[in-house]
Amino acid sequence: MTTRSRVPRLLLPLLCVLALGVGVGVAGCTAGGQDRPTVVVTTNILGDITRNIVGEEADVTVLMRPGADPHSFGISAPRAASVEQADLVVYNGLGLEENVLRHVEAAQEAGVATLAVGEAVDPIPYTSGESANDPDPHFWTDPERVREAVDVIADQVVEQVKGADREAVEKNASAYGEKVTELSSWMRAMFDEIPAERRQLVTNHHVFGYLAERFGFRIVGAVVPSGTTLASPSASDLESLATAVEKAGVKAIFADSSQPDRLAQVLRHESEIDVDVVPLFSESLTEKGKGAATYLEMMRANTRAIAMGLGTE
Numbered sequence: 465m466t467t468r469s470r471v472p473r474l475l476l477p478l479l480c481v482l483a484l485g486v487g488v489g490v491a492g493c494t495a496g497g498q499d500r501p502t503v504v505v506t507t508n509i510l511g512d513i514t515r516n517i518v519g520e521e522a523d524v525t526v527l528m529r530p531g532a533d534p535h536s537f538g539i540s541a542p543r544a545a546s547v548e549q550a551d552l553v554v555y556n557g558l559g560l561e562e563n564v565l566r567h568v569e570a571a572q573e574a575g576v577a578t579l580a581v582g583e584a585v586d587p588i589p590y591t592s593g594e595s596a597n598d599p600d601p602h603f604w605t606d607p608e609r610v611r612e613a614v615d616v617i618a619d620q621v622v623e624q625v626k627g628a629d630r631e632a633v634e635k636n637a638s639a640y641g642e643k644v645t646e647l648s649s650w651m652r653a654m655f656d657e658i659p660a661e662r663r664q665l666v667t668n669h670h671v672f673g674y675l676a677e678r679f680g681f682r683i684v685g686a687v688v689p690s691g692t693t694l695a696s697p698s699a700s701d702l703e704s705l706a707t708a709v710e711k712a713g714v715k716a717i718f719a720d721s722s723q724p725d726r727l728a729q730v731l732r733h734e735s736e737i738d739v740d741v742v743p744l745f746s747e748s749l750t751e752k753g754k755g756a757a758t759y760l761e762m763m764r765a766n767t768r769a770i771a772m773g774l775g776t777e
Contacts, residue, residue: 501625504550506561506568507534508749509604510581512759514554516640517618521628522551527564530751538563547571552624554617558582558601577624584616585609588677590670592685602747606674607648607763614641647760651767655679662774664712666705668719671746684712687719687730702730709739716740716773720747721755742773 501522505511511526518524525546528537534556539547544567547553555561555568557580572578586609587599603609618637622630655663663681665672670686685705709717721743729741744766745756756762 501551501627502546502549503552503554503621503625504547506553506555506564508532509747509759509762510554510556512749513610513614513640514617514621517614517633517637518621518625518628519632519636521621521632522625525550528561528748530749530754530757532748534560534747535562537561539567544570548574548576550576551626552576552620553578554620555580556582556601558587558599560601577620579617579620581613581616585612588673590673591683592670595670600670600673602671603674604759605672605746605763606678607644607651608678609674610759611641611644611648614644643760647763651763652679654767654771655681658771658774662715664714664774665770666709666714666717667744667746668717671720672718684708684714687717714739715775716742718742718744718746718770718773721745721750740773742769744769 502525503514503518503522504525504527505514506527508526508528508530511524511528515524515526527539527543527547528534547567548571550571553568553571553576555564555578559565560582561568568578582599582601582603585603587601587603589597590600603613614637618633621628621633660680663679664684665676665681666684667686670683672681673683675681676683685708687702687705717739719741745762746766749758749762750756756765
């Protein structure tokens with residue numbers, strides 16, 4: 465963990481006065497010349513979680529837009545500059561933000577405090593495919609690990625974000641943590657209704673390893689046999705997965721709602737069996753009103769979709 469020099473912050477009020485005087489906006493400036501603390505978050509899932517923890521104690525900027533792919537989204541030059549001006553940068557880590565990691569590293573070199581949440585919640589490795597043995601960054605599919613992440617983020621906000629009230633942050637974290645715990649209990653009750661022999665998942669790429677471990681599912685395979693959406697399957701990959709799907713009697717393929725399900729549809733035709741392609745919100749939140757605007761809403765929607773896809777609703 466690193467913390468940058470506070471000298472630039474001491475100069476910021478003067479810069480704000482000069483900038484506002486000529487009509488130019490500067491990050492951190494307010495009409496009164498006050499310096500608001502800022503937290504920058506890379507992904508929108510972590511952004512929602514962090515906002516619930518921070519509350520009104522700091523400005524929270526989320527880099528990833530709703531519906532974007534965390535493996536491939538990029539940011540503009542002004543947004544990249546904002547990363548280096550933050551009091552704290554919260555990112556997933558474990559290789560998830562493939563196009564944004566260099567900006568996080570630049571912020572670290574500039575002395576900005578950074579938090580790789582995935583590294584702090586006991587990550588597990590991929591067990592198959594071309595990513596086998598690499599750490600899996602998709603920890604948010606396990607609400608118990610998200611509950612751990614809430615405390616990790618809260619601790620760093622209190623430590624690194626000057627001006628943030630400890631009591632308020634801890635109160636926010638406790639209240640949100642209770643909601644995540646309730647989510648976990650509800651998900652377990654829903655999944656307990658699925659017979660063990662039906663708890664089999666085929667997805668667009670390897671994204672639900674944590675959920676499978678927590679709730680007793682078996683990962684049959686993935687259309688893209690990798691932990692990233694930037695990889696592509698070969699004809700032999702599709703053939704092997706089709707064979708596994710037929711052998712296991714899989715009833716549904718779960719595809720990310722933010723990505724085209726063309727490959728999943730191809731696999732359905734290749735397997736020559738009757739399987740449904742069911743959309744899930746696996747790696748990104750949506751805009752408000754689109755079904756997964758918050759982490760809690762996303763996980764409840766996915767749980768219902770998995771239950772329906774496996775024939776329990």
